[in-house]
Amino acid sequence: MRVSAFRGWVPVWRTRLLLLLGLLLLGGVGQAQPKPAAFSISRAGRHTAKLPFTTQRNLIIVAAHLNGRGPYNFLLDTGVGTSLLTDPALADSLHLTHGSEFKLMGVGGTDSGLRAYEATNVCVSLPGAEAPGLSWLVLSSDVLDLSAYVGMPIHGIIGADLFYSFVVTIRPERRQLVLTDPAAYRAPTGRRWASLPLLVQRDKAYLTVAVQQQPAVAGVAPLPLRLLLDTGAGHALSIETTSDLRLRLPATRLRTDLGRGLSGLISGSLGRVAAMQLGRYHLPQVLTSFPDSTQVHERLSGSERLRNGSVGYEVLKRFTTVIDYPHRRLLLRPTAALREPFEHDMCGLDLLATGPNYRRYLVQRVVPGSPAATAGIAEGEELLSVNFLPIHAFSLTDLSHLLHSQDGRVLLLLLRRHDGELYTASVRLKRQI
Numbered sequence: 001m002r003v004s005a006f007r008g009w010v011p012v013w014r015t016r017l018l019l020l021l022g023l024l025l026l027g028g029v030g031q032a033q034p035k036p037a038a039f040s041i042s043r044a045g046r047h048t049a050k051l052p053f054t055t056q057r058n059l060i061i062v063a064a065h066l067n068g069r070g071p072y073n074f075l076l077d078t079g080v081g082t083s084l085l086t087d088p089a090l091a092d093s094l095h096l097t098h099g100s101e102f103k104l105m106g107v108g109g110t111d112s113g114l115r116a117y118e119a120t121n122v123c124v125s126l127p128g129a130e131a132p133g134l135s136w137l138v139l140s141s142d143v144l145d146l147s148a149y150v151g152m153p154i155h156g157i158i159g160a161d162l163f164y165s166f167v168v169t170i171r172p173e174r175r176q177l178v179l180t181d182p183a184a185y186r187a188p189t190g191r192r193w194a195s196l197p198l199l200v201q202r203d204k205a206y207l208t209v210a211v212q213q214q215p216a217v218a219g220v221a222p223l224p225l226r227l228l229l230d231t232g233a234g235h236a237l238s239i240e241t242t243s244d245l246r247l248r249l250p251a252t253r254l255r256t257d258l259g260r261g262l263s264g265l266i267s268g269s270l271g272r273v274a275a276m277q278l279g280r281y282h283l284p285q286v287l288t289s290f291p292d293s294t295q296v297h298e299r300l301s302g303s304e305r306l307r308n309g310s311v312g313y314e315v316l317k318r319f320t321t322v323i324d325y326p327h328r329r330l331l332l333r334p335t336a337a338l339r340e341p342f343e344h345d346m347c348g349l350d351l352l353a354t355g356p357n358y359r360r361y362l363v364q365r366v367v368p369g370s371p372a373a374t375a376g377i378a379e380g381e382e383l384l385s386v387n388f389l390p391i392h393a394f395s396l397t398d399l400s401h402l403l404h405s406q407d408g409r410v411l412l413l414l415l416r417r418h419d420g421e422l423y424t425a426s427v428r429l430k431r432q433i
Helices: 088-093 146-150 160-165 302-306 396-404
Strands: 005-010 020-024 048-052 054-056 059-066 069-076 101-105 111-126 129-139 156-158 167-171 176-180 194-197 199-201 204-212 223-229 237-239 254-261 264-278 281-291 309-311 319-324 329-334 349-354 360-366 382-386 410-416 422-428
Touching: 054 396, 088 129, 129 160, 146 349, 194 204, 237 264, 349 396
Parallel strands: 069 156, 223 309, 237 281
Antiparallel strands: 005 020, 005 254, 048 176, 054 059, 059 069, 059 111, 101 111, 111 129, 167 176, 167 319, 194 329, 199 204, 204 223, 204 264, 237 309, 254 264, 264 281, 319 329, 349 360, 360 382, 382 410, 410 422
């Protein structure tokens, strides 16, 4: 058995699933050399393919067939070098071959007790595109439980394989991906497009972004930060403060649990930076997570230690985004969402989706001192209705939007206690950061 390191964390934020899966495999999978194109356009004579996607809890989800069966749902994640099957039962039902085995390590460097194996020659079909022999890493158990966080069945993660194969355009307003053969791609022109260079190392892409930590002061320039481009992260911005001596935690911040990884909870702070600059576009008051350095940055190795953090889909969804690994660039054109404020959960509830259709919601955690805690809501209770509407009418994304919606807004919740008693709770949303 080869020993490999899978360092990742899946937060339990009320409204965002921050998925940072740093995948470092020593041998066999994830070599330092760029991968050859695994996917190609499936229709002869075509150079592009368009496929729909959905977003749940700020994550991009695409449907694909494996070995002619499906469709199955996958997160689209530039933060993962090797595509993952998180559902071992699915792999067994497809009779995938068991290749090289790996030991999975948590962020603390300890043995997580989990194992994985490499499955090769899996045929993957997307609308208009196909990979006839893709390699996957299959987890021994569904420890990430992405389905419960997202609120729909999730079978795994498609990573760098797709981005090496195509120029990938994300159109958030249309919920559409456009996959283009790199040899046929022509970059759009026009003054609204911004172009940023990408550095692609170990199957991940990095960009340099100017970040102003505090309100502008004469003579103090923004810091150029090297950030991981992470479509699988629901947050806007994450900064690892020990990666640069000039980085500081903001004076106003919330101490909170940012996520859960293979080795337990990831703790840190939530605050704001004054601004970040993406090419010609200025984004003010960006909500930013600051994970504890001992749990994230100090556990990274090799080239990953040179990064200062990551930029996630909460920023990218404000643009039509072209991710161009073959030509090492990121192209951005703003949408109507560009000027929307960055907001944090204003209620204090972590909800977990259960049941056959993922429409039963249990309270996983109540943030101390939050409006939910003040209303007397307790962990383990079941949410039954919101403002007199039955809970099955809401997706987790719908509930997320409600809990982010407006400072001072009052929500009337119906819940069931552990003993079966029903009660109502009036929750007044409060902006905390």
